[in-house]
Amino acid sequence: MERDASIIQLCQQGHRAGFSRLVEAYQERVYRTAYAFVQHREDAQDLTQEVFLRTVRAIDSLDAGRPLWPWLRRVTTNLALSHLKRRRGHLSLDDLPEAALLVAHGTEPAWTMLDLERALADLPPLWRMALVLRHQEGLAYEEIARMLDLPVGTVKTYLFRARRALRARLETEGVE
Known part of the structure; x- marks a missing residue:
């Protein structure tokens, strides 16, 4: 919780270190969640990038007193749902992740x-x-x-x- 507050405050103040910490702290978790939904490595990577772009755009509205993961999970889920609706459920097993x-x-x-x-x-x-x-x-x-x-x-x-x-x-x- 303290880490999230620090990350949000740094980002809100425009420090690059805040964004770096945000990505470092949550990139793997966002990617795994996105991949679990879309089942395609490149799509999950694209969704992960989009989650962080949206986070940066919305950073001023985030409350430093609240944990980041529930918000990030919601953004990831919404983006994955939109992606699946566009693709009509076409999923590939060709590029399974290593983990x-x-x-x-x-x-x-x-x-x-x-x-x-x-x-x-x-x-x-x-x-x-x-x-x-x-x-x-x-x-x-x-x-x-x-x-x-x-x-x-x-x-x-x-x-x-x-x-x-x-x-x-x-x-x-x-x-x-």
């Missing part, structure tokens, strides 16, 4: 990250987004519903179906 997204809980998963990445990529985008927001970001159903502009019941349904689809896919591939 794969771990959505499932557990200390020693029996599946590989590549298995999970492929299974996630096959989910409908809103199911995948709900799953990532719930299990990677730890958001409550109500928060996910607000972020995705969906009723809470729909979020629960998407999560149920996404988990079932992931489980079926991993079982079909012989992953326990």
Whole structure:
């Protein structure tokens, strides 16, 4: 929290060091979140850049007393939703990142990250987004519903179906 306040204040005062710290502190997290939604390296990189551009444009309206990550997560989610709507859900598995997204809980998963990445990529985008927001970001159903502009019941349904689809896919591939 203290780090965020320092970053925001430096940025608001026009110091380049503030922007450098902002990117350093959150670039990886923004990228992983964007990638979890769009499943394409270059698109996630573009979205990450756009998140930081929007952050710089809005820096004067940010409250130094509030944490940055919830705001950045919301911007990332909104940009990813807009991107997916433009692309109509066309996703590529050609350029998987080296560090794969771990959505499932557990200390020693029996599946590989590549298995999970492929299974996630096959989910409908809103199911995948709900799953990532719930299990990677730890958001409550109500928060996910607000972020995705969906009723809470729909979020629960998407999560149920996404988990079932992931489980079926991993079982079909012989992953326990």
